Amino acid sequence: MLTWGSRYFFGLAGVALFGAIVYGLVTGGEPIGVVSAGYKGGVGDHLGYTILIGAALSAFALGVTTIITRDGDADAMAHRIGASHVPNLTPPSGPSLWAPVTAFGIASVIIGLAVSQAFFILGLAVLAAAGLNWVVLAWSDRATGDPEVNEVIRRRVLGPVEIPMMACLVIAVIAVGFSRVFLATSANGAVVAGAVVAIIVFFGAVALSKMDVTRNVMNGIVAAGAVVVLVSGIVGAAVGQRSFEHHEEDHSEEHSEDGEG
Numbered sequence: 001m002l003t004w005g006s007r008y009f010f011g012l013a014g015v016a017l018f019g020a021i022v023y024g025l026v027t028g029g030e031p032i033g034v035v036s037a038g039y040k041g042g043v044g045d046h047l048g049y050t051i052l053i054g055a056a057l058s059a060f061a062l063g064v065t066t067i068i069t070r071d072g073d074a075d076a077m078a079h080r081i082g083a084s085h086v087p088n089l090t091p092p093s094g095p096s097l098w099a100p101v102t103a104f105g106i107a108s109v110i111i112g113l114a115v116s117q118a119f120f121i122l123g124l125a126v127l128a129a130a131g132l133n134w135v136v137l138a139w140s141d142r143a144t145g146d147p148e149v150n151e152v153i154r155r156r157v158l159g160p161v162e163i164p165m166m167a168c169l170v171i172a173v174i175a176v177g178f179s180r181v182f183l184a185t186s187a188n189g190a191v192v193a194g195a196v197v198a199i200i201v202f203f204g205a206v207a208l209s210k211m212d213v214t215r216n217v218m219n220g221i222v223a224a225g226a227v228v229v230l231v232s233g234i235v236g237a238a239v240g241q242r243s244f245e246h247h248e249e250d251h252s253e254e255h256s257e258d259g260e261g
Helices: 004-026 031-035 046-069 074-081 098-114 117-140 147-184 187-210 215-239 248-260
Strands: none
Touching (some): 004 031, 004 046, 098 117, 098 215, 147 187, 147 215
């Protein structure tokens, strides 16, 4: 009997498979080749066709897994592994930081399509990092019935890469967002704006290190800072870059005049 989860994944697999067939035919593939996955004939654009076929196979595998595990039912899992009792599990109780981070990434991708390619690339990087951390967090929160043990498990998995990855993302967000502002203002205005941002970041970090800040407050600070950076970058990109003077042409003209003289 199909479970609710398996129905969803099998439906997603069917949609991806249908999309692969249509995409292959539209991009010049042969009907037999598209249906046979390239065994007899061409499939059109190989990259798009392969991605859609891979999505269909992945969704199908997840559907089979949900049938075997009965949508992760605890009693069914205990019966299949031969356990005498079902272990106690606690649902996640704390808020997740990755919800506002994911929202920032989506907004950056959308804005990047209309304003600047830098925002688009930044949004993809943020979404990749948020997706990885969110998946590991969702898994570790349900690993055992002890929240402290779950946190230790999460840190062991993501500890070596979490801090460097987050540091790189924060630096990239600040650099991309405020660089649009610096390029839109005058030379002296860019220096003043950079000094103000550096002072705010420095004293803000010092103040946070001296206070006992809860996770909710930290999530709010991160969300507010992301909004400020995003809005600043949008305004700077909309205004456009200031004109830069190029002195190479002037030197070439001087050399030509000297040669004529």
